[in-house]
Amino acid sequence: MEAILFWICGVLLVLSAMLMVVQRNTVAAGMWMLIAFMAASGVLAALAAPFLAFFQVFVYAGAVLGLFLMAFMLVQAPVRPDGRRTLPMMTYVLAALPAISLLWSTVLWVQRRGTMVFEGPATDGFGSLPAVSRLLLGRYLPAFELACLIVLPAVIGWMALVRSDRSRPWKSP
Amino acid sequence: MEITLTHYLLLATAVFLVGMVGFVARRNAMVMLMCVELMLCAVSIVFAAFGRWHGDESGHVFVLMIFVVATVQAALGLALLVEIYRRRRTIDVDELKTLME
Numbered sequence: 001m002e003a004i005l006f007w008i009c010g011v012l013l014v015l016s017a018m019l020m021v022v023q024r025n026t027v028a029a030g031m032w033m034l035i036a037f038m039a040a041s042g043v044l045a046a047l048a049a050p051f052l053a054f055f056q057v058f059v060y061a062g063a064v065l066g067l068f069l070m071a072f073m074l075v076q077a078p079v080r081p082d083g084r085r086t087l088p089m090m091t092y093v094l095a096a097l098p099a100i101s102l103l104w105s106t107v108l109w110v111q112r113r114g115t116m117v118f119e120g121p122a123t124d125g126f127g128s129l130p131a132v133s134r135l136l137l138g139r140y141l142p143a144f145e146l147a148c149l150i151v152l153p154a155v156i157g158w159m160a161l162v163r164s165d166r167s168r169p170w171k172s173p
Numbered sequence: 174m175e176i177t178l179t180h181y182l183l184l185a186t187a188v189f190l191v192g193m194v195g196f197v198a199r200r201n202a203m204v205m206l207m208c209v210e211l212m213l214c215a216v217s218i219v220f221a222a223f224g225r226w227h228g229d230e231s232g233h234v235f236v237l238m239i240f241v242v243a244t245v246q247a248a249l250g251l252a253l254l255v256e257i258y259r260r261r262r263t264i265d266v267d268e269l270k271t272l273m274e
Contacts, residue, residue, distance in 0.1 A: 006176045010184045017188055017211055026203055033207050047181065047221045052236050056217075059240045064210060064247045069221035071203060071251040075258040087244075092263050097199040099190055106186045116178035122225060132233045140234045145239045154245040161252040 002046050009042030025031050037061045048122035051129045181222035185195045189215035202257075202264040206250045 013036055020032035045053040082136040125131055136144055191210035199205055217236040224232025258264050 003174060003176050006180065006184075013190065014187050014191065017191040020211070021191055021199065021204070023204075026201060027203060028261055033210070036188075037214065040218065043184065043218055043223055046176070046246060047218075047225050047234075049221045049224070049233055052217075052221055052233055055237070055240060056214075059211070059244060060214070064244055067247050067251055068203070068207065071255055074255050075203065075264055099193050099197075100264070102193070103186065103190060110179050110182065113179075116226065117175060117256065118178060118225060119228070123228065126228070127224070127230060127233055131230050133239070135230050135234050136237065140190065140231070143234070147238055150241060150245055154249050157249050158252045161256050162248075165217070168266075 005042055005046040009039045009046065012036075013039035013043060017043050027069075029066065030072060033068070034061055034065050037065070047127075049127040051127055051132050178222055178226050179220075181218060185215040185218040185222070186218050188212075188218070200266050202266050205266065206247065206254070209250075210243055210247060213239055213246075261262075 016032045016036040016039060020029045020036060023029035023032060037056060041053045041056040041061070044056055189212050192208040192215065195208035195211070196205050199208065217239045220232040220235045220239070222232075224230055224236075254264055257269065261269065263269070
């Protein structure tokens with residue numbers, strides 16, 4: 001069961017992520033992102049994390065994607081067609097370095113550790129809402145409070161950014 | 174075939190790489206933000222996988238923190254983008270080089 005879920009959702013996740021990146025139409029890219037997040041939710045479910053899988057759909061596919069779709073509607077800017085980007089070759093080399101090093105370190109690590117098999121199936125109730133919330137409101141309460149502190153400036157910043165102050169001079173492009 | 178921790182790590186690496194390449198290669202600032210979300214998603218898979226490996230839900234709590242950061246990042250980033258678009262009528266990151274040089 002776990003294997004079926006992993007293979008279907010994992011392949012779907014990688015494929016939809018690739019399609020999202022190559023998509024020229026922004027709204028279509030957003031739809032592929034939705035599929036990618038749904039697939040990621042399936043991967044989390046395969047990992048015996050039902051609460052996280054539920055939350056992934058709730059937060060990403062619901063809140064974040066709704067936000068993105070709202071922004072798609074407000075911003076309808078044309079992006080220049082490809083082929084006019086002239087960056088020095090060194091930029092591409094520098095950009096490829098972290099990607100290659102990440103890939104290399106993962107491959108090295110996997111080679112060194114060998115295949116890491118999980119010790120049996122997850123215990124009953126692992127990753128459920130009571131188990132996670134006991135940790136969240138117990139051992140990790142300070143972290144939880146700090147996360148709330150992050151949200152507060154975000155709300156203030158959002159309101160400061162989008163307030164409809166039309167007295168400012170508009171700059172022409 | 175049994176699914177091991179290695180499978181999950183390789184999957185997360187693949188997703189992270191796709192997001193990273195997209196972030197570098199695309200010029201549409203909104204798609205770049207989406208790529209950041211994708212990378213965060215890959216990291217949350219790693220946290221959940223190691224939570225399962227150690228039989229401890231601490232990894233799940235970290236994923237919840239990532240959710241908070243991802244949401245805040247999307248909200249603030251999109252607000253900035255909308256504001257930039259209002260002023261400059263573009264979200265092409267190559268065009269937005271007021272701070273360059």
